[in-house]
Amino acid sequence: MQRSGEAVQDHYPEGFAHCFGCGRLNDHGHHIRSFREGDETVARFVPASYHIALPGFVYGGLVASLIDCHGIGTAADAAMRREGQPIGSVASPRYVTAALHVNYLRPTPMGVELELRGRVKEASARKAVVEITVAAGDTVTATGEVVAVRAPESMGGGG
Amino acid sequence: MQRSGEAVQDHYPEGFAHCFGCGRLNDHGHHIRSFREGDETVARFVPASYHIALPGFVYGGLVASLIDCHGIGTAADAAMRREGQPIGSVASPRYVTAALHVNYLRPTPMGVELELRGRVKEASARKAVVEITVAAGDTVTATGEVVAVRAPESMGGGG
Numbered sequence: 001m002q003r004s005g006e007a008v009q010d011h012y013p014e015g016f017a018h019c020f021g022c023g024r025l026n027d028h029g030h031h032i033r034s035f036r037e038g039d040e041t042v043a044r045f046v047p048a049s050y051h052i053a054l055p056g057f058v059y060g061g062l063v064a065s066l067i068d069c070h071g072i073g074t075a076a077d078a079a080m081r082r083e084g085q086p087i088g089s090v091a092s093p094r095y096v097t098a099a100l101h102v103n104y105l106r107p108t109p110m111g112v113e114l115e116l117r118g119r120v121k122e123a124s125a126r127k128a129v130v131e132i133t134v135a136a137g138d139t140v141t142a143t144g145e146v147v148a149v150r151a152p153e154s155m156g157g158g159g
Numbered sequence: 160m161q162r163s164g165e166a167v168q169d170h171y172p173e174g175f176a177h178c179f180g181c182g183r184l185n186d187h188g189h190h191i192r193s194f195r196e197g198d199e200t201v202a203r204f205v206p207a208s209y210h211i212a213l214p215g216f217v218y219g220g221l222v223a224s225l226i227d228c229h230g231i232g233t234a235a236d237a238a239m240r241r242e243g244q245p246i247g248s249v250a251s252p253r254y255v256t257a258a259l260h261v262n263y264l265r266p267t268p269m270g271v272e273l274e275l276r277g278r279v280k281e282a283s284a285r286k287a288v289v290e291i292t293v294a295a296g297d298t299v300t301a302t303g304e305v306v307a308v309r310a311p312e313s314m315g316g317g318g
Contacts, residue, residue: 020210020218028209050187051179053255054314059179060256061224068220096212097219100261107255107314155213155266 006088007033008041008073015156016094021069032066034073034118036087041077041118043070047110058108063142066116067132068100071146074118075128079150082123094156095128095148108134108141126150165247166192167200167232174315175253180228191225193232193277195246200236200277202229206269217267222301225275226291227259230305233277234287238309241282253315254287254307267293267300285309 009022009032017025022032034043045066053059075095080087108114114136121129127149134142168181168191176184181191193202202225210221234254239246267273273295280288286308293301 016213018214019212021212021220026209026211028207048187050185052185053178053180054175055177059224060259061180061220061227064223064227064259064261065218065220068223096266097261097263099263100219100223100259102223102256102259104256104258 006086007035008076008087008092009033011088011090011092012094013091013156016151019069021065022073030065030069032069032073034070034077036077039119041070041074043073043116043118045114045116047114049110052110053107056110058110058114060102060104063104063108063134064100064102064144066114067102067134067142067144068097068146070116070118071100071130071132071144072097072148074120074130074132075123075146075148078120078123078128094151096151096155097146098127098149099147101145103143104141105143106139106141109136112136121145165245166194167235167246167251168192170247170249170251171253172250172315175310178228180224181232189224189228191228191232193229193236195236198278200229200233202232202275202277204273204275206273211269212266215269217269217273219261219263222263222267222293223259223261223303225273226261226293226301226303227256227305229275229277230259230289230291230303231256231307233279233289233291234282234305234307237279237282237287253310255310255314256305257286257308258306260304262302263300264302265298265300268295271295280304
């Protein structure tokens with residue numbers, strides 16, 4: 001099980017690195033980072049004390065946000081894998097979300113690091129469908145699917 | 160077209176009023192508020208400057224969060240309508256999200272107030288399926304569906 005020290009989001013071009021969820025240049029954001037690990041991608045996140053739905057349970061909108069950005073990161077990783085490129089060897093390609101589906105299986109508890117795992121279900125040059133699980137400890141609390149579409153370079157302002 | 164001055168979320172019991180998306184008691188949250196308007200519900204929201212996916216465009220995770228909380232508010236409103244209850248005449252019933260689906264039709268621009276409209280597609284005492292549109296000006300930029308399930312009273316800590 002190899003894990004790169006570099007995250008997909010560390011290498012988005014500057015014009016694509018301002019996302020509230022995963023942009024390294026967004027001072028207010030979540031800074032979600034997706035790493036390659038075996039056949040999967042993994043992201044780990046500890047919600048802030050105020051990211052709650054009810055006291056003791058993580059806000060579902062945050063869970064959706066984590067799935068979204070990790071899904072997009074997983075699509076980018078898959079594109080690089082297809083080219084035999086380690087993360088960081090090239091600028092990470094930037095995908096955007098066409099559709100997001102989240103199933104909340106049970107309440108996600110606060111006070112533990114969440115682990116998201118991503119797998120590509122299908123992919124072409126332009127589009128990827130990514131499956132994500134969200135786990136708190138050994139318990140999967142949510143699953144998601146992200147339909148990711150390659151962003152035109154012009155969207156990033158050439159950055 | 161009647162619009163109540165009271166929002167669904169103004170009347171959640173205290174134990175259910177801490178949600179980061181829509182809880183009036185969450186000092187850090189979005190404070191999404193859902194109003195009854197004709198046959199629909201409406202919520203309006205202006206993203207903060209840092210809620211971006213790319214410069215100029217709203218973060219998709221925020222769009223998902225708005226759909227989620229407004230969907231849950233719409234489910235609560237529907238339950239009250241079935242009993243002939245104006246918003247605020249009773250404590251708003253609290254639903255939780257079982258599933259969330261978002262279709263991002265086009266990028267959502269920053270700099271305009273977003274308007275979310277909710278309609279109940281199907282509902283029973285325990286469950287509702289709510290359809291949501293997100294519009295920036297006259298343009299619908301995203302649609303969503305929320306499967307909402309009535310929360311057990313015990314989840315709110317009796318608050």
